[in-house]
Amino acid sequence: MKLSLNRRYSFPASHRLFRPEWTQEQNTQTFGKCANAHGHGHNYTIEVAVRGPVNPETGMIANLTELDQFVQEKVLRDFDHVYLNEQIPEFRDCVPTTENLCRVIFRRLSGFPHARVVSVRIEETAKNSFEYRVDEHE
């Protein structure tokens, strides 16, 4: 039996799916409405899963206050109410699709000192979700 603790957070942000080296036509052909010039926004929900032994003293894999603080500091503080393309350094040369957002957020959270972050799942809308998960055999 393996156990994971999962916590959900949300933040609104805007983005535009666009490659500057392509023409607007190429961008629209590939990214559709998401390439519109002024960007658009979503309420992103991120679901973070951590694994590790249950501390016998506390009954917890990780203290939620510590996890919340870490996610606040590493992700929410920077991502909440911003334009991802311009205000998040990782997206200067990378299209801010939700696939890439999963990867960027996973990297930012991977240094959590109290448990191992094993997955970051992001709901971009109620219909679209994406997940970045470490290989179970790693």
Place this chain on the structure above:
Amino acid sequence: MMRITRKLEFSAAHFYHNSDLSPEDNRRIFGKCNNAHGHGHNYVLEVTIAGEPDPKTGMILDLKELKEILDREVMQRLDHRHLNYEVPELAGKIPTCEEIASALWQILEPKISHGRLDRIRLFESPDLFVDCARNGA
């Protein structure tokens, strides 16, 4: 292999306190959850069974039987109970979501006679849940 999931909800009270620690440490570690009067949640439990459907019935297991197991082992024992005082499997443990999910795994795993228990997902609130999954699943 296929998986089938049944969902149920129970309401229970709990609080977090470790008598080996000082009152200050208890408050620092557990925060509001250390309030000795307890507090409660509407827990949502998802129980997933994995197996091959029986060609005679098209079913992995009889859902009526699963419902009876869950009524007996989960609802009757945990619903409208105080988890610190009324569930023997949690005696001496802090009844966190992690410990409750582990206890439910230990309780339910041997009771599933057709298919096998694959995953337990226990929500304490819509934004917090624990997964308990079979090794290698």
